[in-house]
Amino acid sequence: MAAKQTSQGSSESSLHHRYHALLAPRQALTSEQKLMLALIADAIDLTLRNDPAEHHAAAQAWDWMLGLGRAGISFEDACDAVGLDSQALRKYVCRRRGNPSRGERRH
Numbered sequence: 001m002a003a004k005q006t007s008q009g010s011s012e013s014s015l016h017h018r019y020h021a022l023l024a025p026r027q028a029l030t031s032e033q034k035l036m037l038a039l040i041a042d043a044i045d046l047t048l049r050n051d052p053a054e055h056h057a058a059a060q061a062w063d064w065m066l067g068l069g070r071a072g073i074s075f076e077d078a079c080d081a082v083g084l085d086s087q088a089l090r091k092y093v094c095r096r097r098g099n100p101s102r103g104e105r106r107h
Helices: 008-023 031-048 052-066 075-082 086-097
Strands: none
Touching: 031 052, 031 075, 031 086, 052 075, 052 086, 075 086
């Protein structure tokens, strides 16, 4: 993956474009990469959607992105499989959610 850019705006823009480029149907991905991307996309979609009917699923998706609880595959591993920076993506989603203080992974 390309080196991280220094300014937050250009780094976020690059991440945004990389993520959406991966979602493009013409992208050549392995079956494993498609699965990892589907996990990431679903977690982001659930986390950013403000649907009270899906509150529990959204909370589980956010916890997975933060590295909380047990999971068969970690958010970091899923991001690595498709060449995304997990920490930058987590921070981006956190800003979109309006929770700037929760963007860091808990240990």
